Amino acid sequence: MIAIVRSEWTKLRTTSVPWILTGIALVITGLFILLYFVTHGQTGGGPGEPGPGANFGMPHPGYPHTVQQLRDLLGRGLGAYIFSLLLGVLIITTEFRHKTVTTSFLATPRRSQFVIGKLIVAALTGALLACIILAVTVVGAGIAIAGEGGSFTALVGQLGAVAPGMILVYVLFALLGVGVGSLVTNQVAAIIICLGWFLILESIIELLWHWTAKWLPSGAASAAANVTAGRREATFGLFNWWQGSLLILAYGLVFAVIGSVVLARRDIT
Amino acid sequence: MTSAIEIRSLAKQFGSIRAVDDLSFEVAQGRVTGFLGPNGSGKTTTLRMLLGLVSVTEGTATFGGTRYIDLDHPIRHVGAALEATSFHPARRAEDHLKSVALAGGISLSRVDETLEMVGLTEVARRRVGKFSLGMRQRLQLATALLGDPEILILDEPANGLDPQGIQWLRTFIRNQAGLGHSVLVSSHLLSEMEETVDDVVIISQGKLVLQTTLADMAAQAGTGTGMRIRTPEVRRLTEALAAVPVGWRQIAVDTLVIDGATPEWFGPFAAHHQIVLYELINERGSLEDVFLRLTQGFDTEHPPGADGRSGQSAPFHTPGAPT
Numbered sequence: 094m095i096a097i098v099r100s101e102w103t104k105l106r107t108t109s110v111p112w113i114l115t116g117i118a119l120v121i122t123g124l125f126i127l128l129y130f131v132t133h134g135q136t137g138g139g140p141g142e143p144g145p146g147a148n149f150g151m152p153h154p155g156y157p158h159t160v161q162q163l164r165d166l167l168g169r170g171l172g173a174y175i176f177s178l179l180l181g182v183l184i185i186t187t188e189f190r191h192k193t194v195t196t197s198f199l200a201t202p203r204r205s206q207f208v209i210g211k212l213i214v215a216a217l218t219g220a221l222l223a224c225i226i227l228a229v230t231v232v233g234a235g236i237a238i239a240g241e242g243g244s245f246t247a248l249v250g251q252l253g254a255v256a257p258g259m260i261l262v263y264v265l266f267a268l269l270g271v272g273v274g275s276l277v278t279n280q281v282a283a284i285i286i287c288l289g290w291f292l293i294l295e296s297i298i299e300l301l302w303h304w305t306a307k308w309l310p311s312g313a314a315s316a317a318a319n320v321t322a323g324r325r326e327a328t329f330g331l332f333n334w335w336q337g338s339l340l341i342l343a344y345g346l347v348f349a350v351i352g353s354v355v356l357a358r359r360d361i362t
Numbered sequence: 363m364t365s366a367i368e369i370r371s372l373a374k375q376f377g378s379i380r381a382v383d384d385l386s387f388e389v390a391q392g393r394v395t396g397f398l399g400p401n402g403s404g405k406t407t408t409l410r411m412l413l414g415l416v417s418v419t420e421g422t423a424t425f426g427g428t429r430y431i432d433l434d435h436p437i438r439h440v441g442a443a444l445e446a447t448s449f450h451p452a453r454r455a456e457d458h459l460k461s462v463a464l465a466g467g468i469s470l471s472r473v474d475e476t477l478e479m480v481g482l483t484e485v486a487r488r489r490v491g492k493f494s495l496g497m498r499q500r501l502q503l504a505t506a507l508l509g510d511p512e513i514l515i516l517d518e519p520a521n522g523l524d525p526q527g528i529q530w531l532r533t534f535i536r537n538q539a540g541l542g543h544s545v546l547v548s549s550h551l552l553s554e555m556e557e558t559v560d561d562v563v564i565i566s567q568g569k570l571v572l573q574t575t576l577a578d579m580a581a582q583a584g585t586g587t588g589m590r591i592r593t594p595e596v597r598r599l600t601e602a603l604a605a606v607p608v609g610w611r612q613i614a615v616d617t618l619v620i621d622g623a624t625p626e627w628f629g630p631f632a633a634h635h636q637i638v639l640y641e642l643i644n645e646r647g648s649l650e651d652v653f654l655r656l657t658q659g660f661d662t663e664h665p666p667g668a669d670g671r672s673g674q675s676a677p678f679h680t681p682g683a684p685t
Contacts, residue, residue, distance in 0.1 A: 100465035107457040108450055192448040195415060196505060199442055200465035202414045202431040210465075360376075361415040362407070 097201055097210035101184070104193075105214060110183055114176050115222060122170035122226050126233045129157075129169055156243035163248050166234050167255040168320030170226035175291055177219040177263040181270020182287055184215050185352075186280035195361055208353040211271050219267030223260040227252070258318035258334055265345030269310070272348025275356040307331045313340035364426070366391045366513050366544035367412065371421035374407050374568075381407045382568040385421070389513075389546045389561075394539045396559035396576075397548040400657050404568035405548045406444075409517050413442055425513060437466040441506030442515040448502075451491025455482060455501055458490060459508060468509050476504040480534075495522040503534070514538055516547040520554045532558045552653040566657040582652060589623040591632075592616050592641035602635040619645065 105111055157166050188194035201207040231252065235245045270287070277283040291311065299306040306312045307330055316337025332340065367389035374382040382404040389395045399405050410416040412423040414430040425433065425440060433439050449458055459473040477483050480500040485493070490501065499519060506514060516535075520528050535558050538545050549555045552562070562579055564571040572579075593599055596616060603610055609621040620628065625644055632639055 096464050096467055100461045103457060103461040103464060104450075104453075107454065107461070108452045110452075187450065191450045192445065193450055195444055195448045196462060197465065198415055199413060199444075200437050200462050202433075202436055358417070360410075360417055362410065 094206065094210065094213075097206060098213050100200070101210045101214040102217075105184060105218065108187070110187075111180055111218070114180055114183070115225065118170075118173040118176035118222060118226060119229055122173050122229055123233060125169040125172070126166070126230060126237070129166060129234075130237050156238050156241040158243060158247065160251065163251040164255050164319050166238075167227070167230055167248065167251055168259060168315075168318050169234070170230050171259055171262065171314065171318050171320050173222075173226055174262050174266045174314060175288070177222050178266040178270040178273075178287055178291070179284065180218050180222070181215045181267040181272075182274040182283045183270075183280070184211055184218070184267075185271050185274035185356075186278055186283050189278040190280045198361055204357040205353065208271075208275065208349075208356060212268055212349055212353075215267040215271045216264045219263040219265070220260050222267075223256075223263035226263075227256055227259060254319045254334075258338060259320075261338055262314040262317050262341055265341045266310075266314070268345040268349045272345070272350070272352035275352025276348075278356075278359075303330075307337075308340070310341065310344050313337045313344065317341050364391050365389060367423075367425055367546060368427065369408065369412070369421070369423050372408065372411060372418065372423050373420035374404070374411060374416065375419045376407075380568055382411070385565065385568065385570050387563045387570060387573045389544055389563075391544050392539065392542050393560040394535055394545040394547065394558055395561040395563060396552070396555040397546055397563050397565075398552055398555070398653060398657075399548075399550065399565040399571075401550050403550075403566050403657070405550075405565065406517055407568075408565070409442070409444065409515055409546075409548065413440070413444075413515070435467045435509070437462070437511065438468065438509035439511050440513045440515065441509060441511035442517075443499075443502040443506040443519060444515075444517045445502075449490040449493075449498065452489055454487050454489055455493070455504075456486040458501070459504060462505055463508055466509055472508050472510070476507045479507060480504045496524060496527045499523060499527070499531075512543050514543060514545045514547075516545065518548055518550070520549060520551075528554060551650075553648075553650045556649050564653065564656055571656050576649075579649060579652060588645045589620045589625065589628050590641070590643040590645050591618050591620060591628070591639060593618070593637060593639050595637050598635065599632075599637050602631070602637065606631075616640070 157163055188197055197207060198204065201210070231249065235248055238248055239245045273287060274280075274283050277286060295309050295311055299309065299312075307316065312331050314337070316331040317334055317340075318337075319334050331337065365388040369385055369387050372382055372385045373380065385404070385408060397405055397409075407416060408423070411418050412430065422429075424430075430436055430440065453461075456473055456477065459476065460470060462468075463470055463473055474483070474486075477486050480503050482497065482500055482504060485497065490498065493501065499522065503516075503519070506516070514535075519531055523531060535545055535547060539560070547555065547559065556576065559576055561573070561575050563573045590613075591599065592614075593616060596612070596618065599618060600610070600612075603620065608623060610618050612618050625642065628642070632642075
């Protein structure tokens with residue numbers, strides 16, 4: 094199995110698209126952090142903070158300082174889980190797009206082993222992407238807070254609440270991607286389905302039926318990472334972190350299992 | 363003789379289409395077997411069932427009784443080159459081979475060795491998307507050779523190759539056989555393969571038409587002869603031929619082809635009628651003629667006998683001696 098994982102990792106790192114996706118995810122995360130400080134500077138309070146009048150004359154720090162503010166700041170990169178999902182989709186659909194699946198199945202004819210290898214590499218990739226994004230967030234946001242006289246230590250102190258959930262979310266979205274890609278092997282179709290769901294359909298469903306928000310993947314992801322503010326679905330109410338984690342785990346595993354079963358039966362013509 | 367590959371009553375149903383039907387044949391160990399049939403006759407589907415890529419509807423396809431999926435580290439035993447397009451265009455040739463070697467449990471030192479064998483060492487670091495079709499075919503062969511397998515399966519390896527490439531491929535296949543390896547090579551053109559193969563398996567519309575040795579097939583082609591005669595006395599010759607039960611056609615002002623005639627019959631015949639001859643050529647039917655006759659004229663309701671010599675592969679008409 095280690096040999097198969099090494100083979101899959103070689104396949105992933107020797108093409109350019111995964112690196113490009115990771116780069117885009119980092120740039121977007123950077124923009125999110127920048128946007129946070131720009132908007133909070135204009136309103137005089139962080140998102141989720143009551144207006145200045147509620148402080149009864151107490152000095153109001155101009156930088157994120159409450160627990161939830163710091164967590165939300167650390168989780169600015171959470172939304173980039175869409176790239177973890179896309180990486181998962183690519184890991185499997187690239188094989189079909191370029192017909193390399195024939196060669197892969199010849200070397201690994203037991204398809205369950207092949208899919209497990211893919212899932213492990215996707216999970217590792219998701220975890221790695223989450224760690225890179227968290228590192229960039231901590232450095233970027235930490236410099237910004239320290240520059241305004243805030244506490245870098247307080248920010249890092251909230252890492253324990255955000256990081257495990259965020260890494261879990263990235264891992265499971267990568268597995269979800271492999272599952273979707275195994276079901277819909279056409280690469281373009283699989284990407285359109287993923288983007289269409291997470292960028293358009295999900296928000297429409299949440300707006301029509303608010304109670305669905307916490308049950309949908311995005312809501313579960315926000316809950317799992319303890320990130321509530323600045324996320325659309327958070328306004329409709331969310332599960333707590335472990336409920337969200339279980340739900341996202343269920344989404345990831347169900348799609349991965351269904352995708353694997355379908356892939357195992359597919360004729361490679 | 364033991365069999366490297368055994369196909370028994372194999373069938374594949376794609377929806378309403380019977381792509382392969384009750385197909386049985388064997389590939390002998392240490393020999394090169396040509397797997398021949400027109401495009402769409404079920405060759406690729408058969409090979410893909412044998413390799414576990416396509417599910418089997420009925421029957422079995424095994425390597426000495428073991429299914430591909432049940433082989434331990436299959437690419438160490440069976441090397442397959444199925445299509446020249448199955449590469450990621452952005453991946454370098456050596457990275458492609460590395461990923462296959464890792465998955466197949468093969469030493470990475472084989473990567474350089476196989477690149478050397480197919481003459482791609484200089485482009486090892488080049489992205490496959492920049493490769494010509496011939497280079498891709500070679501890389502596909504290198505992939506098949508990674509595990510130093512004793513059985514090679516090549517699907518239409520000559521497609522898209524230039525004449526030098528085909529010559530290289532023939533030498534390559536004969537060398538493999540020289541090492542005692544068994545090779546199953548498919549083609550829709552017998553002429554591409556007739557200098558290379560020992561045995562032939564011919565299928566049409568998913569069914570077996572003929573399994574025989576190339577030597578037997580050549581002998582059969584030899585029976586379908588005619589004589590090409592060039593003579594200044596065409597009119598006298600045709601008048602003489604009118605008296606005997608043979609078919610003939612005129613292909614030039616001074617040239618006739620007489621169906622089924624042999625020199626032993628025609629020589630005395632021409633002497634008897636005192637006809638001057640400029641040229642007398644024994645026309646042997648080519649293997650390709652036999653192949654085309656077997657596959658195109660194949661009638662599913664009247665399959666040939668087990669020896670492949672009856673039915674559509676009916677013997678040629680041989681005229682009796684003149685009376």
